Amino acid sequence: MRRGLIFAVFFAWAVFCALAGFVVADEDDMTTGERLAALLRASRTVISSHQKLINDESLGNKDLTGQRVVNEALQIFAQRKGDQNLSPLDRQLFAAQVAAIKEVVDEHQGMIDMKGVGFKGFIPATFARLVNERFEEKVGDKAKIKVTAPEDLIRNRKARPDEWEQHVIEHNFQSPDWPKGTSFTEDVEVNGRQSFRMLIPEYYSASCLTCHGGPKGEVDVTGYPKEGKAEGDLGGAISITLFK
Ligand code: HEC
Structure with missing residues (x-):
């Protein structure tokens, strides 16, 4: 009888822990997902805010480097999301996303700086797709x-x-x-x-x-x-x- 009670209490405790762990894990996943979406959105906002500059056919060098886009995106991200507490995996995913943003912009420098061409097709949606493809190459597993x-x-x-x-x-x-x-x-x-x-x-x-x-x-x-x-x-x- 007594043993049964102890067992029941222990069992309830074990179930509670398992459920609590499950919920916490899911919450962490949600935070990670929201963070990835927030940085993607911040980087799209940066491209959007420079769309006139990118489309300027009279200007050659526009100084819109990958590093500049990353810096501005991180600034917007910080304003929107505040300080982040990153696990090692989160840090790896974040770094991969930052690198993807930088690489995509740098690889398009020649096009962005092209004189005599107005609209170049470098718009937030296309940029985001390229960044996501690069992200997958880095951490797709x-x-x-x-x-x-x-x-x-x-x-x-x-x-x-x-x-x-x-x-x-x-x-x-x-x-x-x-x-x-x-x-x-x-x-x-x-x-x-x-x-x-x-x-x-x-x-x-x-x-x-x-x-x-x-x-x-x-x-x-x-x-x-x-x-x-x-x-x-x-x-x-x-x-x-x-x-x-
Ligand atoms: C300059 C024109 C233009 C503007 C402005 C624009 N889009 Fe798009 N959108 C496109 C093009 C072009 C694609 C396809 C991009 C690609 O994958 O190469 C696209 C793709 C998308 C996609 C991905 C799915 C698909 O159809 O391939 C979504 C979602 C989207 N746009 C939403 C938006 C939203 C929301 C806004 C405003 C915040 C917006 N777009 C502003 C041209 C535009």
């Missing part, structure tokens, strides 16, 4: 970042949603009662590996509509037909996978 969108809005085939992403977009983000801006997380298997997945919705702001707005079908400055969307509409999602 540990993490993956991708910007995707609802299937009918996809411009670049590389951004197509996989089954899990499309399901979350359709059943959660596009559902009228999904709280706007809320991300979706789930522990699932990816290619046979236990993984933490996170999808963060992104909505069009007024500045996106020169390309993604109306009239629908009209070709934008990048050569793609516009989607005819409005401010506040779901435009895409940042997809983060952390492999266990």
